[in-house]
Amino acid sequence: MDFLQTYGFLIVTMLQQGLLGLSLYFPLMAGQLSLASPGFYALGGYIAAIMLTAPQFAGWRDALGSWIFPVTWLFSALASAVLGVIVGVPALRLRGIYLALATIAFVQILQVLSLNLSITGGAVGLFAIPQAFGFVDRWQYIWIFLPTVIVVLLFAHRLQGSRVGRAFRAIREDELAADAMGIPPTRYKVLAFVIGAVLAGVVGAMSAPFLNTWNARQGTFDASIAFLAYTLIGGSRSMWGPLLGGALLASLPELLRSLADWRLVINGLVLVVASLYLPQGIVGALGRLRRKAPPQRPVTPSTPALGDTP
Amino acid sequence: MTELLQNLINGLAIGSVYAIFALGYTLVFSILGIINFAHGAVFTLGAYFTYTLVVGQFENNGLIKGINLFPAGSPFHGSAWAFAAAALIGAVLSGLVAVVIERLAFRPMRARGADPLLALVSSLGVALVIVNLIQILVGAESYSFPTDIYGDLKPALIFSLGGKLIVVRTVQVIIFAVSMVLLLILGYVIGRTRIGKALRAVAENPGTASLLGISVTRFIIITFFLSGFLGGLAGTLVSTAFSVAGPYFGVAYGLKGLAVIVLGGLGSIPGAVVGGLVIGLAEAFVPAEYSAYKDAVAFALLFVILLIRPQGLLGRVQIQKV
Numbered sequence: 001m002d003f004l005q006t007y008g009f010l011i012v013t014m015l016q017q018g019l020l021g022l023s024l025y026f027p028l029m030a031g032q033l034s035l036a037s038p039g040f041y042a043l044g045g046y047i048a049a050i051m052l053t054a055p056q057f058a059g060w061r062d063a064l065g066s067w068i069f070p071v072t073w074l075f076s077a078l079a080s081a082v083l084g085v086i087v088g089v090p091a092l093r094l095r096g097i098y099l100a101l102a103t104i105a106f107v108q109i110l111q112v113l114s115l116n117l118s119i120t121g122g123a124v125g126l127f128a129i130p131q132a133f134g135f136v137d138r139w140q141y142i143w144i145f146l147p148t149v150i151v152v153l154l155f156a157h158r159l160q161g162s163r164v165g166r167a168f169r170a171i172r173e174d175e176l177a178a179d180a181m182g183i184p185p186t187r188y189k190v191l192a193f194v195i196g197a198v199l200a201g202v203v204g205a206m207s208a209p210f211l212n213t214w215n216a217r218q219g220t221f222d223a224s225i226a227f228l229a230y231t232l233i234g235g236s237r238s239m240w241g242p243l244l245g246g247a248l249l250a251s252l253p254e255l256l257r258s259l260a261d262w263r264l265v266i267n268g269l270v271l272v273v274a275s276l277y278l279p280q281g282i283v284g285a286l287g288r289l290r291r292k293a294p295p296q297r298p299v300t301p302s303t304p305a306l307g308d309t310p
Numbered sequence: 311m312t313e314l315l316q317n318l319i320n321g322l323a324i325g326s327v328y329a330i331f332a333l334g335y336t337l338v339f340s341i342l343g344i345i346n347f348a349h350g351a352v353f354t355l356g357a358y359f360t361y362t363l364v365v366g367q368f369e370n371n372g373l374i375k376g377i378n379l380f381p382a383g384s385p386f387h388g389s390a391w392a393f394a395a396a397a398l399i400g401a402v403l404s405g406l407v408a409v410v411i412e413r414l415a416f417r418p419m420r421a422r423g424a425d426p427l428l429a430l431v432s433s434l435g436v437a438l439v440i441v442n443l444i445q446i447l448v449g450a451e452s453y454s455f456p457t458d459i460y461g462d463l464k465p466a467l468i469f470s471l472g473g474k475l476i477v478v479r480t481v482q483v484i485i486f487a488v489s490m491v492l493l494l495i496l497g498y499v500i501g502r503t504r505i506g507k508a509l510r511a512v513a514e515n516p517g518t519a520s521l522l523g524i525s526v527t528r529f530i531i532i533t534f535f536l537s538g539f540l541g542g543l544a545g546t547l548v549s550t551a552f553s554v555a556g557p558y559f560g561v562a563y564g565l566k567g568l569a570v571i572v573l574g575g576l577g578s579i580p581g582a583v584v585g586g587l588v589i590g591l592a593e594a595f596v597p598a599e600y601s602a603y604k605d606a607v608a609f610a611l612l613f614v615i616l617l618i619r620p621q622g623l624l625g626r627v628q629i630q631k632v
Contacts, residue, residue, distance in 0.1 A: 278426075
């Protein structure tokens with residue numbers, strides 16, 4: 001238990017950030033770059049925080065007991081889905097960079113609103129959010145986040161093989177050709193975007209009790225960059241990529257703690273170098289190494305295997 | 311009436327800076343089809359370069375605290391001309407930084423034929439590096455330019471109209487005039503000169519342009535320099551009107567600039583100008599009791615334009631060819 005006391009918070013954070021990385025993966029399955037996840041994450045967190053602290057919801061809390069937590073997840077999911085359609089439809093009728101730009105705008109608008117509305121606690125935010133299910137230690141949130149990771153991975157796996165997943169892939173490879181084959185691109189792109197939005201919203205609702213407090217800093221452009229980095233450094237072509245990227249980069253501050261001020265500079269350099277030398281991300285590079293490895297046969301010292309050189 | 315006139319003046323002044331700043335995005339976008347996310351960081355750099363030349367002293371938290379880089383006797387102190395020279399040098403330095411950014415973050419991508427999304431990420435990485443290097447070097451404090459940078463010019467002209475006062479700050483006049491002059495020069499260069507013709511050819515089709523003997527790489531470098539110059543100068547102008555508000559202050563302008571170019575039409579030069587002025591005016595006309603929501607105006611307009619006219623105010627409809 002000592003191990004969990006020390007590293008529990010970090011492990012849960014790694015899972016949580018991995019999930020947020022995955023929230024970008026779904027739109028990317030259909031070739032769409034969305035930077036909206038911090039917005040939906042913030043929205044979900046606010047909905048949970050309000051339902052768990054506001055006096056107006058005291059009756060709900062008394063009636064539902066611990067069931068209030070799954071109910072906040074459900075409400076966050078619904079709100080994210082509705083808002084996802086509202087944001088997604090105008091931006092996704094167009095091709096190219098528009099979704100990225102529209103989602104940046106979306107995150108900015110939500111941030112201004114959350115800083116100024118009284119229901120979100122203004123600049124101070126909301127605090128004293130009760131712990132989920134009466135947890136007494138932070139590491140216990142692993143019982144929420146680990147099953148969520150597994151469910152999301154199973155869902156992504158099933159989705160890939162399904163008709164919808166194939167439509168996503170067709171749009172990613174060539175939107176015009178997909179359109180000509182009778183796949184309505186806008187509808188599927190919005191669907192992919194909304195799946196990511198719902199995931200980010202639910203993770204937000206799960207995170208509000210975990211972090212105990214919620215404020216406008218949860219949904220910023222910086223977070224958009226961070227989530228994007230998870231996905232691209234981990235690898236955007238496999239569901240393992242964003243998860244791995246999120247987990248790795250979330251643990252980076254811990255590993256780089258001694259670098260203090262230079263940490264963000266190094267973060268930036270990592271982004272530049274990774275987009276140059278790891279265009280398929282870590283998972284993509286590992287996959288390529290494995291494919292390049294020669295079939296099993298005795299290797300004489302004079303002819304080193306290809307896979308030996310990185 | 312007076313209120314309308316006052317809002318109009320404020321809106322045109324800030325809108326003209328948005329315009330020249332957003333032009334930096336547009337120039338690069340029209341040539342490479344890529345949005346340079348480091349543009350906001352170059353804006354910040356421009357302000358810091360000029361501030362370093364004019365004041366040259368930073369306090370407290372940075373690595374170069376307390377070092378007087380350009381002491382009071384240096385040529386950039388005192389008169390309005392000295393300040394103008396400092397602003398110009400600051401803009402040139404910003405242009406050079408943009409050229410370096412092109413070399414480090416964009417050219418290698420182009421050479422590999424990489425996904426444009428990756429260039430977006432690497433330019434974000436460069437922005438992160440620049441902003442945090444500024445923070446390490448000079449700290450996160452906010453700095454204001456001295457009040458006498460415009461020499462003997464009065465800080466503001468005040469008119470009385472129907473018993474109410476209209477304030478025109480000298481800074482606003484200078485910002486508007488400098489921006490308009492720059493726009494005219496740029497319009498002339500791009501529309502009337504051989505360099506401009508070559509630039510337009512590269513933007514239209516790099517392959518054909520290079521077959522016609524135009525060095526594409528050279529014109530990409532020129533484009534980045536112009537873009538950085540405009541961004542850096544916009545940073546200086548905004549920071550003289552308000553302040554050099556810490557290493558991150560360009561990020562907000564960088565994002566607002568994206569709303570400007572979408573509003574005007576991606577890749578359209580007149581569009582960037584119109585978009586900038588429209589957003590500047592829209593912000594100025596936000597009633598005082600809603601001023602906290604001012605920063606959301608540009609982004610709300612972005613959604614409105616996507617709904618009613620996705621190609622932007624002056625953009626061309628793109629026909630996707632197979």
